[in-house]
Amino acid sequence: ETGVTQTPRHLVMGMTNKKSLKCEQHLGHNAMYWYKQSAKKPLELMFVYSLEERVENNSVPSRFSPECPNSSHLFLHLHTLQPEDSALYLCASSVKFLPGLAGGGEQFFGPGTRLTVL
């Protein structure tokens, strides 16, 4: 247990469905992240929320929409996904990065949601 939980753990959806992934952290952190992990590809950062400020990532398609209602919760809303979006989606949290911060703001990852798009 890392203090970061994700639900659901597994999700199968059709291309026309709308679903949401949920992440919750119990570590008192003030930064949260969504990552995509596909087979044989590096872990890819999708979105960052830091002190509830969102950092844009222009390479993420608009069919992925994040929401951070408070510093403990993070959502990823999914709609009209494609089969190539099938992957493991990992949430992480950390103390907001500051230069010289001990540990550099190490990230704590949740167990992930295994998403399959049919």
Added chain:
Amino acid sequence: GQNIDQPTEMTATEGAIVQINCTYQTSGFNGLFWYQQHAGEAPTFLSYNVLDGLEEKGRFSSFLSRSKGYSYLLLKELQMKDSASYLCAVSVNYGQNFVFGPGTRLSVLP
């Protein structure tokens, strides 16, 4: 652009020492992280380097040379449970972006 390279796979024997290299070319640098990821599990933090030199933590050590864009993770007294993927990641733009390498899959043999 951002690029991080690591060997894809390595094999070592239980009790031995192994060094996993990482080279990076990134637009900016605010520190380098190493994470361990067992199959089917989430990554877990191992080490962080922001200044040149060696950081030691028990059986694991990590080295950084910023001028060379190079880091390595050194694992001593290898155990079977060290079989995992090791991910090198660089923080750029003051935590607004983290670039991960492809990971090195380490197999520890008896």
